[in-house]
Amino acid sequence: MASTYVKSITGLLAAGALLVGATGATAADRVKIEWWYAISGKLGDTVQQLISDFNKSQDKYELVGTFKGNYEETMAAMVAAYRVNQQPAILQSAERGFMTMLNSGAVIPVDQLMAKQGYKIDWNDFVKPVAGFYIVNGKPAALPFNSSTPILWYNADAFKAAGFDAPSDTWQGLEKQLYALKEKKITDCSMALPGDFQWSLIENYSAINNYPFATKANGYAGLDTEFVYNKTGVVGQVARLKKWVDDGVLKIAGQGVAPISLFTSGTCATIINSTASHSGVEADAKFKWSAAVMPHEEGADVRNGTIGGASLWAVKGKSEEVQAGVAAFFNFVAQPETQEWWSKATGYVPVTNAAYQKMKAEGYFKDHPTREIALEQLSRGEPTDNSRGFRFGNHNQSTAILIEEIQAVWTGKKTPQEALDSSVKRGNEILRQYEKLHAGK
Numbered sequence: 173m174a175s176t177y178v179k180s181i182t183g184l185l186a187a188g189a190l191l192v193g194a195t196g197a198t199a200a201d202r203v204k205i206e207w208w209y210a211i212s213g214k215l216g217d218t219v220q221q222l223i224s225d226f227n228k229s230q231d232k233y234e235l236v237g238t239f240k241g242n243y244e245e246t247m248a249a250m251v252a253a254y255r256v257n258q259q260p261a262i263l264q265s266a267e268r269g270f271m272t273m274l275n276s277g278a279v280i281p282v283d284q285l286m287a288k289q290g291y292k293i294d295w296n297d298f299v300k301p302v303a304g305f306y307i308v309n310g311k312p313a314a315l316p317f318n319s320s321t322p323i324l325w326y327n328a329d330a331f332k333a334a335g336f337d338a339p340s341d342t343w344q345g346l347e348k349q350l351y352a353l354k355e356k357k358i359t360d361c362s363m364a365l366p367g368d369f370q371w372s373l374i375e376n377y378s379a380i381n382n383y384p385f386a387t388k389a390n391g392y393a394g395l396d397t398e399f400v401y402n403k404t405g406v407v408g409q410v411a412r413l414k415k416w417v418d419d420g421v422l423k424i425a426g427q428g429v430a431p432i433s434l435f436t437s438g439t440c441a442t443i444i445n446s447t448a449s450h451s452g453v454e455a456d457a458k459f460k461w462s463a464a465v466m467p468h469e470e471g472a473d474v475r476n477g478t479i480g481g482a483s484l485w486a487v488k489g490k491s492e493e494v495q496a497g498v499a500a501f502f503n504f505v506a507q508p509e510t511q512e513w514w515s516k517a518t519g520y521v522p523v524t525n526a527a528y529q530k531m532k533a534e535g536y537f538k539d540h541p542t543r544e545i546a547l548e549q550l551s552r553g554e555p556t557d558n559s560r561g562f563r564f565g566n567h568n569q570s571t572a573i574l575i576e577e578i579q580a581v582w583t584g585k586k587t588p589q590e591a592l593d594s595s596v597k598r599g600n601e602i603l604r605q606y607e608k609l610h611a612g613k
Contacts, residue, residue, distance in 0.1 A: 202234035205497040206260035210246040233497035268567040280486040289499035301550040305561040314483035316523040320446040321477040322372035328460040330441040361423040364434035364443040379559040382473040389557035395607040402592035410588035447546035450519025463542040475559035477549040565606025570599035
């Protein structure tokens with residue numbers, strides 16, 4: 173696949189440019205572009221393939237990618253490096269760091285960068301729920317890169333053995349199925365708790381059921397937003413999950429155990445996890461599996477799920493020729509051919525409609541139907557103030573608090589209401605600190 177991809181992308185983007193060996197250009201002759209990223213494992217290997225393909229597509233720039241740890245570690249490395257003028261030219265930052273990056277004063281908005289360097293990007297072609305997260309005042313601040321959304325993965329063999337064709341599309345119906353799987357002892361556990369449960373089972377749960385997570389359109393309408401998820405159906409959701417844990421229906425992975433491995437090993441019949449799990453599930457699951465959109469509450473005003481993943485930011489403080497190289501790479505990433513290859517190789521959604529339609533026209537989703545589920549979920553219904561996403565200052569900090577409080581529910585130290593009340597109170601204190609620091613921006 174990679175060699176075919178290199179040929180096609182070279183022809184389209186390099187306008188006939190030959191590979192380095194043929195032109196005589198060496199790495200020393202090229203402008204070096206540093207990119208710090210936060211994807212590891214099999215996905216990290218795909219990032220390195222992307223870098224290699226870009227470098228082969230032209231002979232002016234040498235993109236050098238460095239894995240800097242997880243998103244938190246990569247952001248911390250960026251902050252430390254920027255203080256001593258050792259920052260990279262490109263940073264991959266998680267969606268939770270959007271407001272931090274936006275108001276940092278350390279980045280060049282992607283639309284300004286591309287326009288200055290002479291590239292014309294059709295920003296309207298980006299998938300709405302993806303692009304909408306990164307657009308400020310009608311203009312994109314960062315380039316959507318690895319975008320995902322959680323979907324329901326299930327062991328089709330186990331469901332068939334239990335007498336079910338597929339998971340129910342409601343939480344109430346799914347609960348009956350999960351208990352049936354347990355009672356019939358078809359698998360050791362019915363569902364594995366994902367490591368990022370706050371994203372899938374709390375935030376996306378809120379969006380899909382059209383519940384407000386916070387005031388001010390979940391932060392889109394102002395820094396004076398306040399969390400309110402302790403007053404919505406989230407309370408009942410946490411209570412439901414606690415009951416499942418107590419009843420042995422929902423399994424929490426032990427320390428050092430990847431939750432997705434509980435599914436791919438056949439231990440647990442289901443897990444709600446990122447669509448980017450495709451490469452791992454396809455490689456490791458030895459049973460017949462499938463996936464579906466996340467369930468919703470009975471009678472809910474069902475809406476779209478929200479994205480996870482990250483975007484690419486152009487960092488200030490670099491020369492004009494380096495900025496030109498950053499723009500060239502961003503243009504490469506935005507091409508339908510690149511997006512198609514990236515989506516197929518990783519399971520992340522193609523972030524442009526052109527790429528999506530290209531894959532659809534080729535019949536890719538007929539052969540790989542679970543790959544389209546994420547796009548269907550992101551496009552379900554017209555986005556509302558409750559479903560288009562979350563835009564909070566210091567979101568990483570408030571997320572850590574939410575996780576901590578809900579974990580106290582798992583251990584029986586707090587009731588769901590107590591934990592969520594405390595999480596909201598502590599999270600709002602963080603929002604006020606951020607608002608005070610960035611007032612007027």
